Amino acid sequence: xxxMDTSDLPVAVDAxxxxxxxxxxxxxxxxxxxxxxxxLLVGRPxxxxxxxxxxxxxxxxxVEMGAEPASSVRRLKDSSIVRAAEAVRDGRxxxxxxxxxxxxxxxxxxxxxxxxxxxxxxxxxxxxxVFGSTPTTLLDCGANAECQPEWLVQFARLGVVYNRARWxxxxxxxxxxxxxxxxxKGNDLVKATCELMxxxxxxxxxAQYVGNLEGRDLMAxxxxxxxxxxxxxNVVLKSLEGLMAVARTQIEAALRSTPEVAATxxxxxxxxxxxxxxxxxxxxxxxxxxxxxxxxxxxHGSSSAKTIAHAIRTASExxxxxxxxxxxxxxxxxx
Amino acid sequence: xxxMDTSDLPVAVDAxxxxxxxxxxxxxxxxxxxxxxxxLLVGRPxxxxxxxxxxxxxxxxxVEMGAEPASSVRRLKDSSIVRAAEAVRDGRxxxxxxxxxxxxxxxxxxxxxxxxxxxxxxxxxxxxxVFGSTPTTLLDCGANAECQPEWLVQFARLGVVYNRARWxxxxxxxxxxxxxxxxxKGNDLVKATCELMxxxxxxxxxAQYVGNLEGRDLMAxxxxxxxxxxxxxNVVLKSLEGLMAVARTQIEAALRSTPEVAATxxxxxxxxxxxxxxxxxxxxxxxxxxxxxxxxxxxHGSSSAKTIAHAIRTASExxxxxxxxxxxxxxxxxx
Numbered sequence: 001x002x003x004m005d006t007s008d009l010p011v012a013v014d015a016x017x018x019x020x021x022x023x024x025x026x027x028x029x030x031x032x033x034x035x036x037x038x039x040l041l042v043g044r045p046x047x048x049x050x051x052x053x054x055x056x057x058x059x060x061x062x063v064e065m066g067a068e069p070a071s072s073v074r075r076l077k078d079s080s081i082v083r084a085a086e087a088v089r090d091g092r093x094x095x096x097x098x099x100x101x102x103x104x105x106x107x108x109x110x111x112x113x114x115x116x117x118x119x120x121x122x123x124x125x126x127x128x129x130v131f132g133s134t135p136t137t138l139l140d141c142g143a144n145a146e147c148q149p150e151w152l153v154q155f156a157r158l159g160v161v162y163n164r165a166r167w168x169x170x171x172x173x174x175x176x177x178x179x180x181x182x183x184x185k186g187n188d189l190v191k192a193t194c195e196l197m198x199x200x201x202x203x204x205x206x207a208q209y210v211g212n213l214e215g216r217d218l219m220a221x222x223x224x225x226x227x228x229x230x231x232x233x234n235v236v237l238k239s240l241e242g243l244m245a246v247a248r249t250q251i252e253a254a255l256r257s258t259p260e261v262a263a264t265x266x267x268x269x270x271x272x273x274x275x276x277x278x279x280x281x282x283x284x285x286x287x288x289x290x291x292x293x294x295x296x297x298x299x300h301g302s303s304s305a306k307t308i309a310h311a312i313r314t315a316s317e318x319x320x321x322x323x324x325x326x327x328x329x330x331x332x333x334x335x
Numbered sequence: 336x337x338x339m340d341t342s343d344l345p346v347a348v349d350a351x352x353x354x355x356x357x358x359x360x361x362x363x364x365x366x367x368x369x370x371x372x373x374x375l376l377v378g379r380p381x382x383x384x385x386x387x388x389x390x391x392x393x394x395x396x397x398v399e400m401g402a403e404p405a406s407s408v409r410r411l412k413d414s415s416i417v418r419a420a421e422a423v424r425d426g427r428x429x430x431x432x433x434x435x436x437x438x439x440x441x442x443x444x445x446x447x448x449x450x451x452x453x454x455x456x457x458x459x460x461x462x463x464x465v466f467g468s469t470p471t472t473l474l475d476c477g478a479n480a481e482c483q484p485e486w487l488v489q490f491a492r493l494g495v496v497y498n499r500a501r502w503x504x505x506x507x508x509x510x511x512x513x514x515x516x517x518x519x520k521g522n523d524l525v526k527a528t529c530e531l532m533x534x535x536x537x538x539x540x541x542a543q544y545v546g547n548l549e550g551r552d553l554m555a556x557x558x559x560x561x562x563x564x565x566x567x568x569n570v571v572l573k574s575l576e577g578l579m580a581v582a583r584t585q586i587e588a589a590l591r592s593t594p595e596v597a598a599t600x601x602x603x604x605x606x607x608x609x610x611x612x613x614x615x616x617x618x619x620x621x622x623x624x625x626x627x628x629x630x631x632x633x634x635h636g637s638s639s640a641k642t643i644a645h646a647i648r649t650a651s652e653x654x655x656x657x658x659x660x661x662x663x664x665x666x667x668x669x670x
Contacts, residue, residue: 131585142514145522179477179569187480187566215573219581231522232570234514235563238550239571240578246554247582247614250466254606261606264599271589271596279582 006319008038010055011312012084012093015043016062017100018308019301022048025099028308029054035309037316040093042084057092059083062100065301069103073111081105085112088294094319095295097286097312099303105296106143106289113294116324118331120148122291123155123230124298125162126237129278129285130221134167138177138218138226141287142234149192152176152227153200154331158290159225160207161330165323166314171206172224175213177232185212189229205330244279286311288318290327295319341654343373345390346647347419347428350378351397352435353643354636357383360434363643364389370644372651375428377419392427394418397435400636404438408446416440420447423629429654430630432621432647434638440631441478441624448629451659453666455483457626458490458565459633460497461572464613464620465556469502473512473553473561476622477569484527487511487562488535489666493625494560495542496665500658501649502559506541510548510558512567520547524564540665579614621646623653625662630654 013029015022022043029039030052041048042057061079063072073082081100085108087093098105106122115122124143127135139155140147156174163172176194178186186194194212202209213223215236228236251272256262286307289296297315299308348364350357357378364374365387376383377392396414398407408417416435420443422428433440441457450457459478462470474490475482491509498507511529513521521529529547537544548558550571563571586607591597621642624631632650634643 131581145514145520177570179480179566179573185480187564190566214577215570215575216577216580218574219577228570229522231514231525232567235512235550235567235571236574238514239553239575240550242549242551242554243575243578243614244582245551246466247579247610250610250614251586251607254610255603257606261602264602267596267599268590268603271592272586275582275585275589279578279585 006094006322009092009094009319010038010040011095011097011315011319012040012042012057012087013312014080014084014096014098014100014105015041015048016059016080017098017105018299018303019065020303021099024303024305025308026051027305028303029312031305031309032312035313037313039312040087042087043080057083057087063104065101067101067104069101069107072101073104073107081108082112085109085294085296089113095297095315097297097299097308097315099299099301099308099311102142102298105298109289109292109294109296113292113296116291116293116328116331118335119158119291120151120154122289123158124233124287125159125290126233126287127285128219128240130219131278133221134169134224135285136218136221136223136226137163138228138233138236139290140228140230140233141237142230143289144230146231147189147229149189149196152189152193152229153196155227155290156197156225157205157330157334158327159227160205161326162288162290162323163224164206165318165321165326169224171208173210173222174202174207174225174227175210175223177215177218177226177228178212179214180212193227248276286314293324295324341429341657344427344429344654345373345375346430346432346650346654347375347377347392347422348647349415349419349431349433349435349440350376350383351394351415352433352440353634353638354400355638356434359638359640360643361386362640363638364647366640366644367647370648372648374647375422377422378415392418392422398439400436402436402439404436404442407436408439408442416443417447420444420629420631424448430632430650432632432634432643432650434634434636434643434646437477437633440633444624444627444629444631448627448631451626451628451663451666453670454493454626455486455489457624458493459568459622460494460625461568461622462620463554465554466613468556469504469559470620471553471556471558471561472498473563473568473571474625475563475565475568476572477565478624479565481566482524482564484524484531487524487528487564488531490562490625491532491560492540492665492669493662494562495540496661497623497625497658498559499541500653500656500661504559506543507559508545508557509537509542509560509562510545512550512553512561512563513547514549515547528562583611621649628659630659
């Protein structure tokens with residue numbers, strides 16, 4: 001899947017996954033195609049509406065958003081997410097993008113594409129926005145609720161490779177998420193992880209270890225790759241999403257609360273829009289599952305067509321960069 | 336400490352604790368005194384500046400912000416935080432307020448006031464703002480990095496009593512913080528906790544158990560008391576603080592980025608101020624350590640004088656409400 005030239009292959013898009021699927025997904029796919037990315041829509045052909053002539057891989061079943069991932073993927077063999085993962089496995093597509101059930105996208109990728117040799121557990125890598133700089137990648141954001149210290153060290157290695165491929169950060173700074181800046185603060189997992197991290201030759205991995213990082217510094221640009229267990233990462237991700245949603249709703253309501261302030265909209269809204277766009281990047285920027293033998297990109301369930309299009313482009317780029325090959329090489333180097 | 340009338344007793348204020356101590360703390364204490372709360376300043380008399388005639392309990396040592404809590408408290412017997420905790424223990428003060436080293440405030444309270452009988456571990460309860468409603472109390476926000484399921488159930492019991500005392504919520508809704516709405520989602524601790532929670536007679540505790548809650552709903556008003564381990568709670572708290580700081584900085588900069596938009600300030604700033612004030616409540620609202628035999632209130636290190644004054648008033652109210660007595664009764668009822 002990795003060494004060959006993938007630029008002519010399409011991105012397999014799970015057309016049935018997402019809160020506004022298939023409409024928003026198809027629209028996003030069309031936008032991506034307009035931007036020059038080849039797309040393979042996977043789903044129920046008669047439900048896709050006007051695909052604008054995009055290729056379609058028929059799949060008769062759908063894994064619903066709330067469904068139990070592993071059993072659904074095993075049972076629904078003709079589901080859009082399973083067929084999309086198979087398209088990558090079979091060399092028919094270079095990457096997978098889904099805005100549907102995250103657990104199902106993960107399970108389908110694991111079961112159909114398989115794991116990179118030497119990877120203990122794949123992890124979900126999510127970019128957190130940093131103003132004036134490249135994002136900070138937090139992983140794991142939900143693939144593994146329980147983690148071993150060794151896995152977190154490996155997540156760091158995967159994150160370093162990803163950061164370099166995606167944002168051209170040559171020597172990513174690596175940190176462990178914890179509850180105090182001093183060494184020795186944290187829970188048992190963090191303490192054990194920090195000991196292991198300190199013994200790694202990060203220079204050989206083209207990275208530098210900057211120690212502990214507190215939640216408050218997650219968006220301060222103090223590290224490029226931050227590792228934590230999947231429970232903590234997911235809770236942080238969702239909590240920040242929740243705060244942003246509340247903050248934005250309240251700010252927008254306040255800015256319409258009197259005729260006088262509403263009259264400033266034409267001046268105020270344009271300067272606030274880019275701020276909100278950046279802050280929302282954690283929600284709208286696609287996450288990538290690192291550790292599978294193919295690119296699996298995951299978009300937020302509530303993604304708009306524009307967000308989907310962006311995620312498809314990113315998935316395409318990650319495939320063309322051969323990020324899976326680089327991940328494999330990094331893991332092999334320390335096997 | 337609990338059954339007697341405390342209204343005439345002062346709140347012992349750690350004058351030396353906090354990023355802007357003692358100046359901001361003394362100013363906050365004076366504001367609280369102006370509002371009718373009796374205050375006992377604890378610290379180095381010659382460093383306190385103009386105390387406006389407030390009572391002072393001399394203490395010659397200071398536990399620094401970054402110091403290791405337990406050993407510092409053991410070693411610095413004449414530190415302001417230790418003397419303040421002793422004042423509560425000795426019935427000389429009705430409550431303690433510190434904006435200093437949180438771990439030291441916790442350790443001093445535990446060692447000097449002691450634990451309520453039957454409480455496995457005290458927990459830090461932090462109010463998260465909910466627009467249009469009373470806050471949601473998250474605990475533990477950092478007292479215990481590693482937790483047992485039984486402790487989380489007890490945290491919920493403590494939180495219920497606290498919620499009722501502080502915000503007059505008659506039948507608090509109780510939830511467990513996790514990473515999916517469905518039962519069975521979460522890490523091992525959460526799964527075990529949910530099983531225990533489901534078996535509790537919450538009706539008898541004057542509460543209702545509403546199941547799991549995701550991070551994104553923490554500020555949505557779906558529960559009054561949410562429990563998690565202290566590592567997760569602290570990471571969430573700090574992450575939200577970090578996002579709010581970044582968001583506010585960027586929004587305020589954007590609103591000054593051109594002369595045209597800066598000219599709207601007189602109209603825009605007044606409507607945004609209350610929104611920011613509410614969103615910052617998680618940072619500025621005092622946290623309470625639940626489970627010690629005396630009221631220990633903890634303010635953010637960066638607290639302003641106004642925030643300190645508010646925290647002192649809250650500490651005073653919690654003492655006058657005999658929240659410690661209510662907590663003891665709730666734990667005794669199920670012993």
